[in-house]
Amino acid sequence: MTSIEPLARDAEAGGGDRVETVVVGGGQAGLASAYWLAQAGRECVVLEKRDRIGDQWRERYDSLRLFTQARFNGLPGMPYPGRRTAYPTAAELADYLETYSSLIGVPVRTGVRVTSVDTDSGGGFVLETSAGRLTASNVVLAMGSDAVPKIPSVAAELDPGIRQLHSIGYRRPGQLLPGPVLVVGASQSGADIALEVARAGHETWLSGRHHGEIPVDERIGGPIMWFLANRVFTLKTPIGRTMRSKIRGGGSPLIRTRRADLDAAGVRRTQARTVGSRDDLPLLDDGTVLDVANVVWCTGYRPDYSFVRPLRAGDDGYPAETEGAANGVPGLFFVGLIFQRGFYSHLVGGVGRDARFIADRIAARAAKGRLPRASSLGS
Structure with a gap:
């Protein structure tokens, strides 16, 4: 118009x-x-x-x-x-x-x-x-x-041959190059995408702090989650105020995709954060260097x-x-x-x-x- x-x-x-x-x-x-x-x-x-x-x-x-x-x-x-x-x-x-x-x-x-x-x-x-x-x-x-997608500055330090996507630009595993995948950010979208690319046959790493999980059972978990979201996790409760601070800081708990699902699919989870590069490859804060073909940044927005x-x-x-x-x-x-x-x-x-x-x-x-x-x- x-x-x-x-x-x-x-x-x-x-x-x-x-x-x-x-x-x-x-x-x-x-x-x-x-x-x-x-x-x-x-x-x-x-x-x-x-x-x-x-x-x-x-x-x-x-x-x-x-x-x-x-x-x-x-x-x-x-x-x-x-x-x-x-x-x-x-x-x-x-x-x-x-x-x-x-x-x-x-x-x-x-x-x-x-x-x-x-x-x-x-x-x-x-x-x-x-x-x-x-x-x-x-x-x-x-x-x-x-x-605004948040992408860490380390992204500019990586080998230009590594395919990098933010979650906002990720659609499906077919966008990725053959070879290992590093998914950065272990909240909901990171867990979802890591699970999907692992099931598609990629060796997959998931890097980032774990912020807990709220298991949602298909039969009874929905009503329980809804009750918690509306009555417990609010600014009127101490746990709600703490959760708000964590979520706004980029640390939301897993809701439906769980650590057990990731482990069953072969996702290699690490709570080490991706903090830099060494030889143009992603470097974790525990000193691990990952030789990957792809990085998916699930690092949130502002x-x-x-x-x-x-x-x-x-x-x-x-x-x-x-x-x-x-x-x-x-x-x-x-x-x-x-x-x-x-x-x-x-x-x-x-x-x-x-x-x-x-x-x-x-x-x-x-x-x-x-x-x-x-x-x-x-x-």
């Missing part, structure tokens, strides 16, 4: 389209936020930079399955279809999100990239996008926490909110916020951050809980007359 369809254009606003709330990001977090805003009778629009809703999931590795059962993956107002105990694939989830976006009764604009968010003199926000300018009373940032000018962020990229409200910036909110209020916050079926919390706060701002007047918006 080339322009945003007019939304409550106000001639006095000084240019651009005006909308009460702009939701940035059309994944599960953004769509759930839009649903609850619509249910509260609040005007909003969703802007998604990709050309098709769900593409952030279609871009993941082919074998990816969610670690929560279908019965726990429904967004508000629409249960997840199919067998309740199935573990959906990424592609299936993508199609579900696309269908959901067409049914929630909210304008969803695809192919629109937000390039900057600034406050204006009236207490609202000005957003510059690839399709024009918008002014808003509230902005909900729902892009998640995986904007958020990127550099385009949001009034926002303060830490060295890890995470914004300064309290329960999803930006510190010191009224009207700026987040949904979908890793462990925003609990482990459930970044689960497909759990994000709706935070989305409703934020939608209620926006509705309360409007009820108390705290939204900037239309005539004060714009620049």
Whole structure:
């Protein structure tokens, strides 16, 4: 598309389209936020930079399955279809999100990239996008926490003949060269990919600290995991606060793929970290040098909110916020951050809980007359 369809254009606003709330990001977090805003009778629009809703999931590795059962993956107002105990694939989830976006009764604009968010003199926000300018009373940032892949500097030291992929670019074992594979990062994606490439016949090393595991039995593990994610692993409990720190630091526990599965497939696990190179080959911190043909970096991501000018962020990229409200910036909110209020916050079926919390706060701002007047918006 080339322009945003007019939304409550106000001639006095000084240019651009005006909308009460702009939701940035059309994944599960953004769509759930839009649903609850619509249910509260609040005007909003969703802007998604990709050309098709769900593409952030279609871009993941082919074998990816969610670690929560279908019965726990429904967004508000629409249960997840199919067998309740199935573990959906990424592609299936993508199609579900696309269908959901067409049914929630909210304008969803695809192919629109937000390039900057600034406050204006009236207490609202000005957003510059690839399709024009918008002014808003509230902005909900729902892009998640995986904007920028993290790749260690050692990657540049390795032999250029070694094929290197970050997990964001890995799709299937056929992308790899014949020969041994080093998977760096022993959290969920690293374990999944190591298991897959080992089963495909590659000698496989998995390097990285083990952060525990939460076994999920196909029959009873789903409900147990869901209870823990929603009631135990939250910011209200000491164990939840500790888990948040570990997960945001890149150390999440294994959920469904377990160490026993890796061992059975012949994956050579080591808790030694990949820290450097020797003779252009990966060097572990225990002195081991691995002569491999491939390296898959499952080393995580970091958020990127550099385009949001009034926002303060830490060295890890995470914004300064309290329960999803930006510190010191009224009207700026987040949904979908890793462990925003609990482990459930970044689960497909759990994000709706935070989305409703934020939608209620926006509705309360409007009820108390705290939204900037239309005539004060714009620049």
